[in-house]
Structure formats: C-alpha cells, structure tokens
Amino acid sequence: MTTHTASSDPVFVHPTADVEKGARVGDGTKVWHLAHIRSTAQVGAGCVIGRNVYVDADVVIGDRVKVQNNVSVYKGVTIEDEVFVGPCAVFTNDFRPRAQNPDWEITPTVIRKGASIGANATLVCGIEVGSYAMIAAGSVVTRDVAPYQLVAGNPARPKGWVDERGDVVSRDVSTPPQR
Secondary structure, eight states, X not given: OOOOOSOSSOOEEOTTOEEOTTOEEOXXXXXXXXXXXXXXXXXXXXXXXXXXXXXXXXXXEOTTOEEOTTOEEOTTEEEOTTOEEOTTOEEXXXXXXXXXXTTOOOOOEEEOTTOEEOTTOEEOSSOEEOTTOEEOTTOEEOSOBOTTEEEETTTTEEEEEEOTTOOEEEOOTTSOXXX
16 A cells, blocks of 8 residues: 655556555655565655565655665665665664574664665665765675765775765765865
C-alpha cells in the first residue's frame, strides 16, 4: 500500500515490486522491478527505488533520494534528502552477526543530506556519513565520514574534499577547504 499527499505526481510502483501495507511512499516516487519496501518503512517524495532494492522495516529515506539496483537498506539506517546510493551498496546493522543471537541489537547508521555512496560500497553500522560526502565505489566504510569528505578503499580512508556537485576541490586530507 502506498500513501501520498495531495500532489500532481503520483507514486509509481512496478507490478513486480512489493510495497507492504503500511509503508509510506512519497509523491512522485518510483519503485521499480522486484523492489521490496517493508510495512513500517518511510520513503520520501521524488525518490527512485531501483530494481531489486530491499528497504527494511523502520528505515527512513528522505526526499529526492536515488537508490540504485540491488541495494539492501537494513533496519536502523536513516538516509536524508538528496542522497545517491550506487548499485549493489550494502548497509549493515549488526556488529556481531550470528544466525542465532537472541540478544542482538541494531546499531544505527545515518547518511546526511546530499551524500553519495559509490557502487558496491559496504557501510558498516554505527557510522555517520556527513552532508555531501562522497564514498568511492567498492569502499568499506568503517568510520564516520566528515561533511564534503572523499573517502576510498578498504577500509575507506580520506582522499580529499568535494563540493556539492561532487567535484574534488582539494587533495589535502588533513584540512577541509574553506566554504
């Protein structure tokens, strides 16, 4: 079931997608082939949820977010407005995963406005990715990423600073540029 406010842009849900009853999906959002949005998830307005994307229970996704194909967004993740999540990126929510662990606790992750996450990146739970930060493809992010910071590698390390467009403005990893 989808809900939306009075607007001229309807929600589009592909016939093969599963948007569970109770999920909130904002105006103008497109949910593509084989995506699955759980009943207590919230997806904002003007989003694109790509093929085979899984949005778990209680996940919050802001407005104008693009989640590309084959991304898993697990419970405990909050994604603010205008974030780009590249294909096959994965968010985790458990530091000590076991098939049988009745005491496990969700460890939250926050992705701030305008951040970009490259294809095949893995974000280990418990981190915050700052506004307009950029995570390179294939990176494994194990620590917080500062606003406008560019990180890459496994584990991801600072490589410089970007502007709101994503252009590299400095390769000096120790000092953020003046804004």
